[in-house]
Amino acid sequence: MPLRFPSALILAGALMAAPALASLNVGDQAPDFTTQASIGGKVFKFSLKEALKKGPVVLYFYPAAFTPGCTVEAHDFAEAVEEYNTVGATVIGVSHDDIAKLNKFSVSECRSKFAVAADPDESIIKSYDAVLAQKPEYANRTSYVITPDGKILYTYTDLHPDHHVENTLAALKQWKAQGGK
Secondary structure (H helix, E strand, O other), X not given: OOOOOOHHHHHHHHHOOOOOOOOXXXXXXXXXXXXXXXXXXXXXXXEHHHHHOOOOEEEEEOOOOOOHHHHHHHHXXXXXXXXXXXXXXXXXXXXXOOHHHHHHHHHHOOOOOOEEEEOOOOHHHHHOOXXXXXXXXXXXXXXXXXXXXXXXXXXXXXXXXXXXXXXXHHHHHHHHHOOOO
């Protein structure tokens, strides 16, 4: 008799698959967007175009607020905000969650240190090709570094949250060392 695995186990196995490559490439123009975001539980309008006027942007997509991996990743980004500030970078996370949920997430998990943006219709997620193939209603865990001219400098996709901060910081520091402004 064949073994039968619950669908949750199959999904978990699929989600733990090897890292995939992000669909947008280094050098591509980053799609512009404006959406509701929250920092410290306060809602504001986030505009990528406006943020890029201040310096590079680390745009990271994550599946869902308050899930284990997304909580770890939010803590990691919060702990590294000062390092991002030294290279003049803005950090923003994006998920399909609504703004009410992100208000809470921005305080508890992001520790009021960086913004998280709502993309309930998944238009931003889709424009960045950051859809999780196994569960298309969620974003894949993908990080982009976008330079002030709107170009993608670096991209990294891996459902494990471990290296997103380290990799995006390294890309920014290298860009800065090579004269990035």
